[in-house]
Amino acid sequence: METDKPAGKATRETSPAILLKRGGMRAHVDQAVRSALLTGRFIPGKAVTLRGLAQELGVSPMPVREVIQRLAAEHALEVLPNGRVQVPRMTASRFDEVLKARLLLEPELAAMALETGARLDARQLEKIDLEIDASLGTGDAEAYMALNHDFHFRIYEASRSTILLPLVESLWLQFAPFMRTVYGRVGTAHLVDWHKEAIKAIRGGSAAGLRAAMASDIREGMGLLGRSSFAVVEDE
Amino acid sequence: METDKPAGKATRETSPAILLKRGGMRAHVDQAVRSALLTGRFIPGKAVTLRGLAQELGVSPMPVREVIQRLAAEHALEVLPNGRVQVPRMTASRFDEVLKARLLLEPELAAMALETGARLDARQLEKIDLEIDASLGTGDAEAYMALNHDFHFRIYEASRSTILLPLVESLWLQFAPFMRTVYGRVGTAHLVDWHKEAIKAIRGGSAAGLRAAMASDIREGMGLLGRSSFAVVEDE
DNA sequence: TTGCGGAAAATGTGATCACAAATTAGAGGC
DNA sequence: GCCTCTAATTTGTGATCACATTTTCCGCAA
CATH class of the missing domain: 1.20.120.530 (GntR ligand-binding domain-like)
Structure with a gap:
């Protein structure tokens, strides 16, 4: 039995801890994923799931979605035709x-x-x-x-x-x-x-x-x- | 009184016209904005608003948000510290x-x-x-x-x-x-x-x-x- | 006319929901 | 045992909501 943090009902819970500046969650997720990619904590072929990453970082799927699009645009992540996202394999x-x-x-x-x-x-x-x-x-x-x-x-x-x-x-x-x-x-x-x-x-x-x-x-x-x-x- | 198209109540209206494949809306928005940038229909300094673009293209703000992040990652759009988005000016x-x-x-x-x-x-x-x-x-x-x-x-x-x-x-x-x-x-x-x-x-x-x-x-x-x-x- | 407040509108952000499609798991038959 | 078909779960997508912040607009005073 952990903290049971559903992270918000339907009404905003007005800063559960800190979120500081605008786009703070997105910046946090972006930095985390970029760092993981650059240091090799994400292996080529690794599946990246929206809800998975969100839960792992303790945020809602929303900022994760934006970050994934951002990294996909830089070809750091790959969006498969099914919509699935993974770290691209090298050829x-x-x-x-x-x-x-x-x-x-x-x-x-x-x-x-x-x-x-x-x-x-x-x-x-x-x-x-x-x-x-x-x-x-x-x-x-x-x-x-x-x-x-x-x-x-x-x-x-x-x-x-x-x-x-x-x-x-x-x-x-x-x-x-x-x-x-x-x-x-x-x-x-x-x-x-x-x-x-x-x-x-x-x-x-x-x-x-x-x-x-x-x-x-x-x-x-x-x-x-x-x-x-x-x-x-x-x-x- | 026009068509009064709120574009969906809370329940999905199951393909109002066509949306065909996965990520279809996002692809459409992406192509539209890219084309506009490349042909100069977007002027440097022009403010790009989420709801504005969404309404202009007849979609919800969601796919527009993802596309903006995508283009911002390619530095085709610029996210100001206020969160506002604009076409970057040239220097x-x-x-x-x-x-x-x-x-x-x-x-x-x-x-x-x-x-x-x-x-x-x-x-x-x-x-x-x-x-x-x-x-x-x-x-x-x-x-x-x-x-x-x-x-x-x-x-x-x-x-x-x-x-x-x-x-x-x-x-x-x-x-x-x-x-x-x-x-x-x-x-x-x-x-x-x-x-x-x-x-x-x-x-x-x-x-x-x-x-x-x-x-x-x-x-x-x-x-x-x-x-x-x-x-x-x-x-x- | 020109600043200056303050209300009203607009905007981005994070969260949740509903749904379709895809993946996975499992039961049943060969 | 291996394959197949079906049910359950997972996952991405589009939409809407609530809210803080910012911007815009309008009236009032100097």
């Missing part, structure tokens, strides 16, 4: 295209950050990179996913971009769940730590160097982890 | 970034279409291009917007892309409303018709030529039309 052609798109956009975004952004804190990036090494040591996949995302987007967000950045965010939402499934299946030790090369380029103010480092990081990271097998079912 | 930096992103993605997408797509009908593209010339002659801006979109995406869709194509679609949704507002303010006659160059490259199977033609078309089209003025208010 070889999709993977190749994601790699191509990342190589086109992310080095450019990093270069923009270096040119326009004065708030690129190399010391902080170094700290994050150390934590990444630690997470690789302990084998904490979820922490690695989160930290790697953090490292890249600390740089990208410094670009103050409003067009390219959202495109790249969409890409990460699409490949992150798959990357998580192949983590551990292959060696995670890179030949060269391109993150450290990137930091060096940032310190030196070399846009070309940063471009190259990011491109190599993307190519090598996806080259090593990807391509192992795409028929990763992992149902439920 | 100089946004414009520059859109141009950069288009130049990065669209020539690549066109090249992919040429390499992988066997269904690139040059004759059909030529027909569309003729209609474009006609629309420029009569000054039908809405027709021009629709036809130009059609020309580009006939090519892009032949790539069978599932990653790059949605990114480009998002870009078009973002700049199309603005482009419409500056139509007619400047001369629409290009120095060179890059569409015809593109068709020639397609016929010759020249990926490099197609890349160059698309890049020139983008650069020149946005160079001419854009940059005129960004403080285009056009309220209501």
Whole structure:
């Protein structure tokens, strides 16, 4: 016998605990699902049900519906013809295209950050990179996913971009769940730590160097982890 | 006294006319709003209200809510901190970034279409291009917007892309409303018709030529039309 | 004429409901 | 045991409701 919280009769119960600002529930759900996707807590093929997610997050199905539409528009979730929603599975052609798109956009975004952004804190990036090494040591996949995302987007967000950045965010939402499934299946030790090369380029103010480092990081990271097998079912 | 159609009491009225397949209403609304944005029927700064759109399209606010979230995720619509929704206004930096992103993605997408797509009908593209010339002659801006979109995406869709194509679609949704507002303010006659160059490259199977033609078309089209003025208010 | 209040209307948000379609479970027959 | 048909459950969809917030509108005073 838990709290038995039916969460509202028909009349609004006027802030059961807190809901603070406008669209608060939606923002909460959005952040929760995005985080889950980016850290690999949602596996490709996983069915996402409206009421399931709603109950899990303690909200009504309404904000969940809007968030699902939002993420489906970014192709982070897939709406099947039956209306069922699931995390998209990876395919070889999709993977190749994601790699191509990342190589086109992310080095450019990093270069923009270096040119326009004065708030690129190399010391902080170094700290994050150390934590990444630690997470690789302990084998904490979820922490690695989160930290790697953090490292890249600390740089990208410094670009103050409003067009390219959202495109790249969409890409990460699409490949992150798959990357998580192949983590551990292959060696995670890179030949060269391109993150450290990137930091060096940032310190030196070399846009070309940063471009190259990011491109190599993307190519090598996806080259090593990807391509192992795409028929990763992992149902439920 | 009109028809007095409250659109349902509390019980479902079981298909007042047609709703056919699953998510039919949502698909209808989505297509309607997308089309309106791409052809410039929605002006930057225009307020988009939930109940307004719903009544305009003859549906309940529900599918409209989902579509708005969907388009907001693609940055085709903008949700203000008050919750109000409007078509985003263009700014100089946004414009520059859109141009950069288009130049990065669209020539690549066109090249992919040429390499992988066997269904690139040059004759059909030529027909569309003729209609474009006609629309420029009569000054039908809405027709021009629709036809130009059609020309580009006939090519892009032949790539069978599932990653790059949605990114480009998002870009078009973002700049199309603005482009419409500056139509007619400047001369629409290009120095060179890059569409015809593109068709020639397609016929010759020249990926490099197609890349160059698309890049020139983008650069020149946005160079001419854009940059005129960004403080285009056009309220209501 | 120009501000300034305050009432009235409009708007987004979260919740619940009703229903159809689809999935799942189960019973019965081969 | 395996397949099949049916019943029960689950799920997405469209609609409506209640409410807080915001905006709009109108009258009144300076």
